Amino acid sequence: MKQQEKLVKEITSMDVDFAKWYTDVVRKAELADYSSVRGCMVVQPYGCAIWENIRDELDRRFKALGHENVMMPMFIPESLLQVEKDHVEGFAPEVAWVTHGGSEKLTERLCVRPTSETLFCEHYKNIIHSYRDLPKLYNQWCSVVRWEKTTRPFLRTMEFWWQEGHTMHATAEEAIAETEQMLNVYADFVENCLAMPVVKGQKTEKEKFAGAEATYTIEALMHDGKALQSGTSHYFGDGFARAFGIQFTDRENKLQYPHQTSWGMSTRIIGGMIMTHGDDNGLVVPPAVAPIQAVIIPIAAHKGGVLEVAARLRDELAAAGVRVKVDDSDNSPGWKFAEYEMKGVPLRIEIGPRDIESGNCVVVARDNREKTVVALAELAGRMPALLQGVHDRLFQRALENRERRTFTALTLDELIDIANRESGYIKAMWCGDEACELALKDRAGVTSRCMPFEQEHLSDTCVVCGKKAKSMVYWGKAY
Amino acid sequence: MKQQEKLVKEITSMDVDFAKWYTDVVRKAELADYSSVRGCMVVQPYGCAIWENIRDELDRRFKALGHENVMMPMFIPESLLQVEKDHVEGFAPEVAWVTHGGSEKLTERLCVRPTSETLFCEHYKNIIHSYRDLPKLYNQWCSVVRWEKTTRPFLRTMEFWWQEGHTMHATAEEAIAETEQMLNVYADFVENCLAMPVVKGQKTEKEKFAGAEATYTIEALMHDGKALQSGTSHYFGDGFARAFGIQFTDRENKLQYPHQTSWGMSTRIIGGMIMTHGDDNGLVVPPAVAPIQAVIIPIAAHKGGVLEVAARLRDELAAAGVRVKVDDSDNSPGWKFAEYEMKGVPLRIEIGPRDIESGNCVVVARDNREKTVVALAELAGRMPALLQGVHDRLFQRALENRERRTFTALTLDELIDIANRESGYIKAMWCGDEACELALKDRAGVTSRCMPFEQEHLSDTCVVCGKKAKSMVYWGKAY
Structure with a gap:
């Protein structure tokens, strides 16, 4: 067993250096290699086979609910990205800009899509005219680019692969129902295929998607107690539709704006799978997605x-x-x-x-x-x-890790103390003010992970300011 | 049947304007829409479903032969593109350049991949060390960008979707066998799934892929008599391996350069399918890929x-x-x-x-x-x-169209006369000189489609210069 020992020894122990253990596993299990393009990775056959299994499982679920795949351009003209103000503010600082085609300078810069709301809206404007054209339930599988400063394979890469669903509905109720439905699809997939228990909830205003009215999220807790946002679903209201001038005639022949959603899950989830189930002998792949x-x-x-x-x-x-x-x-x-x-x-x-x-x-x-x-x-x-x-034991072990690492804080001191000593979720009440959110980031180093759908009434007052609490929040450090 | 007539009337007749008929079918059958990004298309659900069927059929064939999928970065640093001289000369004039990430100017420009030989070579240099590491049989499904001047949906778009296989072998013989094998996979798929008869052959030096030693091709003839290059397979020898310094130790412990291939089929083939089988009532989709x-x-x-x-x-x-x-x-x-x-x-x-x-x-x-x-x-x-x-009749009808449109020319005058009167393949002998190839382009408006593997001896001399002929060539106009 000398060879075995040698191979195993090449991985850093999780307890010694979790970050180093992670990259060791990615490399030794031949999931991904680095490339000469800063922040971009080569997904090797074994990593790609896991992603294809994830894709096939999700794609089957999407199609069973009536969604159809499309393929959109990878470029967005600068003027198109700018149509919706919150959206461009959120994304413009982190996009890659194409300025030249061959030897000619472009009259308008194109960005490589960081997400495709604007492209879908442009197309929806062409094809949505009547209530008969709704709903539109589209999805695409592609890669997107965000100019990240620090990167790690799967967890945060400049280019990553994902699916992005983009739907249009006649009413707000239908769109909200879609947003919730797709979050449930993600939660079901992540728990039953990836054996990762998740908390379902809503993001705060500060953490929501640029341009959305509401962002729902599933959050998973990694072996080291840091959280990973594992899938998100956004409700846009009719904000983009108004900005893009998308209108349809309803059954009463009146012009209306449709209501919109988007939702995405990415190769990031492979990073989450590694950090949830892996051990000092390497990767552990849940059976449902194992190549x-x-x-x-x-x-x-x-x-x-x-x-x-x-x-x-x-x-x-x-x-x-x-x-x-x-x-x-x-x-x-x-x-x-x-x-x-x-x-x-x-x-x-x-x-x-x-x-x-x-x-x-x-x-x-x-x-x-x-x-x-x-x-x-x-x-x-x-x-x-x-x-x-194997699946059941993986899920159970991850659940126990989460329970062991979930804490409750009733006061600010208590929260700071837990954040200093432990790594995990801290449940605490919040007034809803961004100032208190920023204070917790500043004083305890934690951010709001989500306002869980399953609320608990821990106390009446915000853990920071002491004003009336609006909701219980999961706080923590996150990838 | 009034509605039917109305719908049908909206398509231009093939015989009136084939190009207009083509774009009418693409739009009315809801295969693809235009986008505000010049030369890029939105592939709509019906077109995307056809592509997914094509992908699944090909992917199954590739995997059955031992190929594995990977996902490479979409960017190539300028210095990496320049490593192989012929390659960069062929592609640099038609790439999109990223010069800025967020607000910062990049120290080195990145091109959006027009094809990924250079990225694969960089990765292969990391992972190929011994004869035990060979062969490497990789493929990826992705989109690539080429800065085309004139574009048409599916047939020629700035961004198109494809698969690109990239393999490395210990010997030239193995690599050549792979090149031939994959051309046969393409021919089998196109004939038995898309019902399009093809001619298999080799491209001339002038028409081969930038950086390749030899390019094999399958050529299909469209309803209007123009040819479509439908899939290509390239043998690179060890040229890229030498340029990138990829070496392995063989069984005798000597350092060797591996031999390389690449092969690709793209969304272009959907354009070929439309132009082979469609009629004045619209699209006809062969059963094997019909959504x-x-x-x-x-x-x-x-x-x-x-x-x-x-x-x-x-x-x-x-x-x-x-x-x-x-x-x-x-x-x-x-x-x-x-x-x-x-x-x-x-x-x-x-x-x-x-x-x-x-x-x-x-x-x-x-x-x-x-x-x-x-x-x-x-x-x-x-x-x-x-x-x-349905499949058999489609194939038969396409075959008859090809046979009706295949001509033989023994002299230059004869060839020019046929090219003026007819649209289709013209079989003629060729000496192998590029000058004669250019002369035919100039005088008859035709290019060499391929030197078919099934050669016929039409005469002893080149149809242009009268010198000794080296091979029989299919000439024609092409998309």
Whole structure:
């Protein structure tokens, strides 16, 4: 097992340096590589396969709810970005500007899209005329660019991949219902496919999306106690529609402005998955999005029959819908064990001459390394439960981490004290004033993560100013 | 049928103005819309669904051959683009340049990728060290930008979507085999999924990809007799590897340069599909990539039972794997007929009270409008053959168009005469000199489409200069 030790030793321990552990895992599990373009990453085959699984799961959910995919230009003319005032203020400082095409200087600069509300609005103006044209439920899969100062693979990159849904509705009620529905789609996906428990809530005015009336969010807590905004859904009212002059005639033949939403989830969520489930042996990938759900490792593969049985098991599992691989390379079993632990493959199936003799194999779960002896004839049938077991334990472990790291503060001193000693969510009452939000950032180093939909009445007064509290807020440090 | 006539009349006839017919179909079938970004298009849901089907078909073929997807940055630093001399000469004049990030001026300009050889090479330099690391068989799905002067939806847009495969191999033989294999994948896909017959061949030196040693191509002939380069596969030798310093140690522990390929197919192929199969009633989509393969139109839908039977048929067909839709909207049957003809849905299924009484429905094929009476109980079972029938007739019709439009010229006068009178391929012998290629462009307005793999010996001498001929070439006008 010397090779295994060597491979494992190359990762920094989480407890020693969580940030270093993170980048070690990204590199050693071959998720992403750096590129010579500052702040941009190369997503390698294993990382790309995880993203494709995430994409397929989400895309199926979107389409089942009537959404359709489109592909918009990657450029936005400067004048188009400027149509909605709050929006341009929020995004103009962080966009990449194209000024030349070939050798000619452009008469108008184009920005590389940081988000596509303006492009969708321009198109919607062309195609929405009557109530019969509504709702429009569009989505696109693409990459966007934001000129970030400090970057880390997946968590914050200048270019990142995402989906952005953009919908138009006849009424405010319908649009708000869509905003809530899509937040629920995200929460369902993140909890049931990525095994990450989330808090659903609303962003404060300060933290909401540029140009939105309301931003809803799902927030997940990482292993180190920092929060990650994992998916957002925005309600725009008719603000963009008015700015862009998008109108439709309703059933009474009156001109109306449609109401709008947008919602997005990005490759950032892969960073969240790594920081929620990973350990000192590397990545742990939840079964629903794992490129390889089970790897079969032949033991003493040179002995008669082992490779044949391994191949037969692979075919049986594949036929049962499991994403399975046999590693029959020359590397030692110990090396392979370490390699697939590093890559976070949920189940390892060991099969050797003695196993074949007894008609069994050994299944080892990635998360707790527990070994289960399974009859060869029963393996395919037991896979769903074995995979579900990994998922359930991952979710439970993440939930326990969150519960252990969720605190309550009734006074400012208490909040500052917790923020100094602990890393996690701090629940505290808030009056709704941005001044108090800024004070908490200044004095405790925390920001508002969200006003959870599930409110608790901790006290009557704001933890900062002592005025009447409007809501309970989750505060914390965030990625 | 007044509405139908009205809808149909809105398309220009192909014979009156083929270019106008093309853009009419793109707009009326709701494939794509224009945007305020010059030369960029909005791919609408129906066009996007066709592209997703193309993507899924190709992606499955690529993965079955061991290729893996990655996601590369969209930017290339100017110095990186310049590493390979022929490559930068070919592409630098037509790239979009990013010069500012937010408010800061960049120290080095970034171009928006026109193609990604340089980015792949940079990454391959990081990850290829030993013969054990080879081959690398990578692909990515993305959009690229080329600063084109004149643009048309799908056929030539500043931004277009494509896949670009980039592979590295230990030997020239392996790389050449990959180049040929991927051209065959393209030919198989285009003929068997898009029903477009292709000619496989090699590009001349003048027409090959910037930086490649050899470019292979599949060429398709459009309804109007102009050719469309439909997919290309390039062999690079070790030119980029030497320029980028990519080396590996072989089995004898010697340093070697790997050999490289790239290959691509783009949203252009949708333009080819439109111009191969469309007619004066609109689009015709081959069944393999049709978002809707069959549309069920209830006749006299208010009468008892019609909608129920339509819904039952839909469920039966969907269960049999057919992409099917019922249109139970308020529009008249005539309107619906015209609408789905415009959208090129391969099969229309009409079901009314009298059909139900007799236990039948009427299936109408989009391509020839032939009606087939089919027993309701047999419909699902007969769908594969009915869809295959549409495919086969589309392929046959396109093949006949190509054969009718393929000419042979033994002298320059003959070639010029054919080029003046006809639109199509002209087969003629060529000495291999670029001067003769330019002369044909100048005097007959044709370019070399390819040197087909299936060579014919038409004569011993070049049709232009009379020197010894090296190969038979397909000449023609092209999109």
